[in-house]
Amino acid sequence: MRRRALEYAVVLLVAAGLLGAGFAIAGGSGDSGSTKIATIRPTGVGLPRVGMHGTVGAGDIVSPLRQYHDSGHYESDLEKVGSKAEAYLDRRVAKLRKKARQRCRARGVSPCPKPKLAMVLDIDETSLSNYADLAATDFTDATAALTTSLFAATSPAIDPTLDLFGEARSRGVAVFFITGRPDLDVVRDRTEANLTSAGYAGWKELVLKPADAEGTLSYKSGARATIEDDGYRIVLNVGDQDSDLKGGYADKAYKLPNPFYFISN
Numbered sequence: 001m002r003r004r005a006l007e008y009a010v011v012l013l014v015a016a017g018l019l020g021a022g023f024a025i026a027g028g029s030g031d032s033g034s035t036k037i038a039t040i041r042p043t044g045v046g047l048p049r050v051g052m053h054g055t056v057g058a059g060d061i062v063s064p065l066r067q068y069h070d071s072g073h074y075e076s077d078l079e080k081v082g083s084k085a086e087a088y089l090d091r092r093v094a095k096l097r098k099k100a101r102q103r104c105r106a107r108g109v110s111p112c113p114k115p116k117l118a119m120v121l122d123i124d125e126t127s128l129s130n131y132a133d134l135a136a137t138d139f140t141d142a143t144a145a146l147t148t149s150l151f152a153a154t155s156p157a158i159d160p161t162l163d164l165f166g167e168a169r170s171r172g173v174a175v176f177f178i179t180g181r182p183d184l185d186v187v188r189d190r191t192e193a194n195l196t197s198a199g200y201a202g203w204k205e206l207v208l209k210p211a212d213a214e215g216t217l218s219y220k221s222g223a224r225a226t227i228e229d230d231g232y233r234i235v236l237n238v239g240d241q242d243s244d245l246k247g248g249y250a251d252k253a254y255k256l257p258n259p260f261y262f263i264s265n
């Protein structure tokens with residue numbers, strides 16, 4: 001009984017924390033730090049574009065959103081961005097390792113220490129898909145949908161991201177998940193269980209958002225700064241929201257399409 005009450009309190013906390021200012025599709029742009037962000041315009045008719053003026057609730061465009069998903073355009077857009085990110089990762093890692101070897105040779109350092117390379121991934125709509133729960137609310141309540149998905153812990157992987165994860169691991173790149181999910185034990189447990197069941201294995205760290213974090217953008221860029229302070233170079237950062245990617249501390253960022261909800265900075 002006590003566990004029930006605790007879980008209910010946690011659900012409320014999680015729901016309050018997951019989506020900053022709701023899930024309208026709204027305009028706005030800010031400083032991306034030194035990181036170039038590459039993205040794609042979602043394929044399909046009638047989809048508003050994040051960054052345009054005005055505000056449209058995702059619940060107002062249920063039919064185009066369902067069509068975007070069911071037609072396979074969502075999946076193919078994810079694949080397009082994912083394959084570009086993977087090609088970039090391969091090129092970048094090879095280049096940085098070559099440079100490190102050249103520096104070692106020039107300085108007579110042997111054995112040559114490998115540079116500590118890292119990749120950062122967001123979780124929701126980047127590593128895991130909550131589409132089923134989002135569609136079940138007709139895209140009118142992303143907070144409830146994401147909370148349901150979090151506790152069910154059965155969300156499937158976003159396949160191109162899982163491929164990218166495998167590529168990074170096979171190349172010895174450390175993978176850090178940085179998520180807006182709140183820093184609570186039960187959330188950590190469910191999230192780790194879901195990542196594992198979706199096929200992710202061997203990540204370096206799962207960073208959850210502390211209760212006293214100010215905004216998503218500053219929390220996430222601060223978490224990346226901490227990773228770089230630990231001696232890593234973040235070669236790639238992948239997310240589905242601008243707030244995952246702006247603020248620097250990555251050589252390059254790739255933004256996956258997500259017309260289903262918007263999280264403010």
Ligand SMILES: [Mg+2]
Pocket residue numbers: 122123124125126239240241
């Ligand atoms: Mg996300």
